[in-house]
Amino acid sequence: MKIWTISKILNWAVTEFKKNSISSPKQNAETLIAHTLNIKRLDIYLLLDKEISGTQLEAIMNIVSRRNIHEPLQYILGETEFYGYKIKVNKNVLIPRPETELLVEKIIHDEKNINSILDIGTGSGAIAITLAKNLNSVLIEATDIENEALIIAKQNATFNCVDINFHKSDIFSDVLGTYDLIISNPPYISQKDYDQLPIEIKDFEPKSALQADDNGLTFYDKILQKAKEHLTESGKIYFEIGYDQAKMITQIAKKYGFSDIQVFKDLNSFDRIMRII
Numbered sequence: 099m100k101i102w103t104i105s106k107i108l109n110w111a112v113t114e115f116k117k118n119s120i121s122s123p124k125q126n127a128e129t130l131i132a133h134t135l136n137i138k139r140l141d142i143y144l145l146l147d148k149e150i151s152g153t154q155l156e157a158i159m160n161i162v163s164r165r166n167i168h169e170p171l172q173y174i175l176g177e178t179e180f181y182g183y184k185i186k187v188n189k190n191v192l193i194p195r196p197e198t199e200l201l202v203e204k205i206i207h208d209e210k211n212i213n214s215i216l217d218i219g220t221g222s223g224a225i226a227i228t229l230a231k232n233l234n235s236v237l238i239e240a241t242d243i244e245n246e247a248l249i250i251a252k253q254n255a256t257f258n259c260v261d262i263n264f265h266k267s268d269i270f271s272d273v274l275g276t277y278d279l280i281i282s283n284p285p286y287i288s289q290k291d292y293d294q295l296p297i298e299i300k301d302f303e304p305k306s307a308l309q310a311d312d313n314g315l316t317f318y319d320k321i322l323q324k325a326k327e328h329l330t331e332s333g334k335i336y337f338e339i340g341y342d343q344a345k346m347i348t349q350i351a352k353k354y355g356f357s358d359i360q361v362f363k364d365l366n367s368f369d370r371i372m373r374i375i
């Protein structure tokens with residue numbers, strides 16, 4: 099049997115990723131090899147001549163073949179980082195995005211005196227968990243329509259040592275209380291845009307977390323229609339939105355009687371966050 103060293107498997111993985119047009123092939127290969135061998139990425143270069151076992155070789159070849167068909171790195175690793183916290187992910191939840199960190203950052207900065215939050219469509223729980231970590235004594239309720247997402251969200255809350263009340267609800271169907279903040283990063287991609295997404299997203303992340311009817315606006319409409327019943331007197335709504343949706347969501351918000359509407363941009367200067375009072 100041929101001997102495989104870390105150097106040899108690294109070169110092989112990089113070549114495989116280049117053949118299959120995986121972006122950042124070297125970084126991907128290093129990350130996956132380090133993960134499988136349970137070492138730090140930089141340690142690879144101290145251990146280049148180290149021989150790997152047959153089991154390790156098989157495990158690395160297996161994950162390289164998963165990445166070669168464009169499965170996201172985060173699903174292969176089973177985790178990602180969000181606002182500095184480790185968040186478990188699998189195919190049942192959207193991989194939390196950097197844009198969503200901006201939403202959370204804004205709330206942490208601007209909303210220090212609130213008592214209660216409802217996070218609609220919590221997915222991995224990334225928003226709710228980060229807010230629980232950074233806002234003191236806030237009661238947080240987080241919902242999703244998908245049972246499998248709620249399982250991961252609960253595991254993430256336990257792992258990050260925060261107390262959040264998770265439960266299943268179709269938007270407001272099983273929500274009873276009123277909240278100082280209603281937050282949602284709902285599915286907001288129109289079917290037309292969804293069809294154009296790269297396979298890394300379209301073939302692996304749950305469609306139910308991404309695509310929405312009515313040009314991607316249906317969840318904003320459904321949330322805004324009922325929001326007043328679930329907001330305290332000075333309650334506010336925070337949304338993550340698609341880059342071209344601010345005008346249309348403003349119209350919807352006005353239709354349901356909201357008048358204080360603000361839009362905030364992301365780091366690429368796209369409209370990304372809305373605050374509606």
Ligand SMILES: C[S@@+](CC[C@H](N)C(=O)[O-])C[C@H]1O[C@@H](n2cnc3c(N)ncnc32)[C@H](O)[C@@H]1O
Pocket residue numbers: 191192193194195198218219220221222223224225241242243244247267268269283284285286306307308
């Ligand atoms: C864009 S993902 C956001 C996930 C997570 N909050 C984040 O920001 O990473 C939208 C989430 O909404 C959930 N969802 C879809 N339809 C829903 C509904 N009718 N009621 C509640 N949640 C829903 C999906 O399962 C998914 O977890």
